[in-house]
Amino acid sequence: AQSVSQHNHHVILSEAASLELGCNYSYGGTVNLFWYVQYPGQHLQLLLKYFSGDPLVKGIKGFEAEFIKSKFSFNLRKPSVQWSDTAEYFCAVTSISGGYNKLIFGAGTRLAVHP
Amino acid sequence: DGGITQSPKYLFRKEGQNVTLSCEQNLNHDAMYWYRQDPGQGLRLIYYSQIVNDFQKGDIAEGYSVSREKKESFPLTVTSAQKNPTAFYLCASSVAGGSQETQYFGPGTRLLVL
Numbered sequence: 001a002q003s004v005s006q007h008n009h010h011v012i013l014s015e016a017a018s019l020e021l022g023c024n025y026s027y028g029g030t031v032n033l034f035w036y037v038q039y040p041g042q043h044l045q046l047l048l049k050y051f052s053g054d055p056l057v058k059g060i061k062g063f064e065a066e067f068i069k070s071k072f073s074f075n076l077r078k079p080s081v082q083w084s085d086t087a088e089y090f091c092a093v094t095s096i097s098g099g100y101n102k103l104i105f106g107a108g109t110r111l112a113v114h115p
Numbered sequence: 116d117g118g119i120t121q122s123p124k125y126l127f128r129k130e131g132q133n134v135t136l137s138c139e140q141n142l143n144h145d146a147m148y149w150y151r152q153d154p155g156q157g158l159r160l161i162y163y164s165q166i167v168n169d170f171q172k173g174d175i176a177e178g179y180s181v182s183r184e185k186k187e188s189f190p191l192t193v194t195s196a197q198k199n200p201t202a203f204y205l206c207a208s209s210v211a212g213g214s215q216e217t218q219y220f221g222p223g224t225r226l227l228v229l
Contacts, residue, residue, distance in 0.1 A: 004157075009155065032215070032216070034217070036220075042222070043220055043221065043222050043223070044158075044205060044220040044223075045220075046217065046219065049217060051214065051215045090157060090158070092158075094216065101216045102160070103148075103160075103218055105150075105157035105158040105159075107155055107156055107157045108155070108157050
């Protein structure tokens with residue numbers, strides 16, 4: 001069965017530190033890749049997505065992610081985090097299942113940024 | 116204001132009681148989804164519907180039921196058969212099919228058992 005692994009369950013950083021959240025998936029076919037973010041008390045929001053083309057994808061709020069097909073990875077990065085980036089981050093992968101695009105989520109990474 | 120609305124924000128269930136969570140969207144999306152979110156487990160798919168009057172079980176459908184009588188609405192009923200219903204429930208919608216399908220989420224309903 002397809003799965004998505006997020007290596008870090010909790011990450012604690014100071015403001016201005018660089019961020020990299022790992023995401024690996026197990027699926028050999030064509031994939032669509034997503035990062036969603038859930039700020040405290042808010043909706044799950046789309047941060048960025050990759051369908052095809054340039055493997056380096058830029059999203060909202062200065063986030064970017066790189067798709068490395070050979071490593072089955074889609075890591076999320078931000079060069080300098082802010083306190084407002086405190087949230088839970090979910091990696092998700094689309095897998096074709098029974099004719100529809102099933103979205104499979106990782107367990108999530110809780111990021112806490114200290115001022 | 117376009118989007119997905121879920122109500123109520125908090126819901127309390129007594130033992131043996133069925134409760135229904137509402138999900139409405141005005142995005143003209145064909146497909147709608149229900150997920151359950153538990154701490155440390157990400158989101159798991161309960162049910163999905165790609166078109167009105169049709170829906171399919173997801174990975175954890177036991178103890179839940181849905182209906183899709185209107186394009187805009189996809190209510191979820193948590194039945195008394197669901198033994199561990201305490202969770203955060205998220206509804207999503209998308210334009211069905213296509214290679215670039217993206218799901219958008221509502222604000223969620225937190226269900227607690229009394």
